Every structure is written in structure tokens, then in C-alpha cells.
Amino acid sequence: MIVDxxxxxKEINQDIRLIYMWHPPNYSSILSHWHGGIEFIYILEGTLxxxxxxxxxxxxxxDLIVVNPNHRVIWKEIRVAVVCGxxxxxxxxxxxxxxxxxxxxxxxxxxxxLVICLTLVVTVFAAKVVGCTLPxxxxxxxxxxxxxxxxxxxxxxxxxxxxxYFNFASLLLGI
Numbered sequence: 001m002i003v004d005x006x007x008x009x010k011e012i013n014q015d016i017r018l019i020y021m022w023h024p025p026n027y028s029s030i031l032s033h034w035h036g037g038i039e040f041i042y043i044l045e046g047t048l049x050x051x052x053x054x055x056x057x058x059x060x061x062x063d064l065i066v067v068n069p070n071h072r073v074i075w076k077e078i079r080v081a082v083v084c085g086x087x088x089x090x091x092x093x094x095x096x097x098x099x100x101x102x103x104x105x106x107x108x109x110x111x112x113x114l115v116i117c118l119t120l121v122v123t124v125f126a127a128k129v130v131g132c133t134l135p136x137x138x139x140x141x142x143x144x145x146x147x148x149x150x151x152x153x154x155x156x157x158x159x160x161x162x163x164x165y166f167n168f169a170s171l172l173l174g175i
Contacts, residue, residue: 043064081124081129096112115165126161
């Protein structure tokens with residue numbers, strides 16, 4: 001038996017571990033991690049606010065949560081960021097070339113469209129990185145990770161996205 005903070009792990013055999021978790025009142029979060037085996041979490045009392053990827057919700061007494069093994073959260077977030085950024089960039093490129101250039105007659109070159117689309121891809125990726133790392137940093141310096149939520153992360157991502165845009169613009173457009 002291993003007792004680690006608010007978690008007790010009992011190895012039944014090499015394939016089965018029994019994990020009993022308990023948290024003090026007002027416990028705010030468990031940071032990004034992955035699971036070594038399938039886990040079943042049954043809520044006895046109280047309410048647990050869970051966040052998994054971009055989804056969140058309250059888990060109440062009587063609820064059962066099943067967690068897949070080896071679910072690496074950060075790798076999944078990177079893949080989602082790349083797919084989302086590439087999809088946004090492709091849709092935006094089509095919109096810039098068809099609607100803005102052909103229909104409205106705006107003088108948009110392929111290079112300008114490329115700057116905008118590359119900025120979208122890298123900005124979405126940067127937003128995922130910032131959204132994952134700022135709460136971890138807050139925890140390390142003793143702040144509540146929930147404090148690093150929306151307004152602060154949004155401000156940091158906005159500043160980073162401007163720097164990304166201006167770097168792409170100066171690199172590709174020579175501005």
C-alpha cells in the first residue's frame with residue numbers, strides 16, 4: 001500500500017491497482033496527467049468539478065467515472081490544436097481568396113493570405129500551450145490554478161498572437 005497525499009494505492013497484482021482518493025473541502029483541482037491503467041471513480045459524497053479536455057461538469061454522489069488507460073492529455077491537446085488551427089486556416093484561405101478577392105475585389109495576395117493562415121495555425125497551438133502551462137506554473141508558485149483562467153490566459157494569448165502575426169508579416173511580406 002502506498003499513501004500519496006490524498007490517494008491510497010493498493011497493488012492487488014501486477015495488473016490490478018485499487019486507488020482510493022479523497023480530497024479536503026474546497027480542493028480546487030488535479031492538474032493535467034495521464035493514467036497508467038483503467039480507473040473507476042465512484043462518488044460517495046460531495047460534488048467534484050471535473051475538467052477533461054475542453055469539457056467540464058459536476059460529478060455528484062452516485063456517479064461513476066471510467067478513465068481510459070494511458071490517456072495522455074497533453075499529446076491529445078497538441079493534436080487537437082494542430083487540426084483545429086489547420087481547419088481554421090484552410091477555411092479562412094478559401095474565404096480570403098473567394099469572397100474577399102473575387103467577390104469584393106479586395107487586393108489580397110496569396111502571400112497576405114498565407115500570413116493570416118499561418119498566424120491562425122500557430123496562434124491556436126500557442127493558445128493550447130499557454131492554457132496548459134499557466135495553471136501548472138500557478139500551482140508551482142503557490143497560486144490557485146483556477147485564478148489563471150479566462151481573463152489572464154486570454155490576455156497572454158492575445159499578446160502572443162500579435163507577436164506571431166507581426167513576425168510572419170515581417171518575414172513573408174518584408175514589412
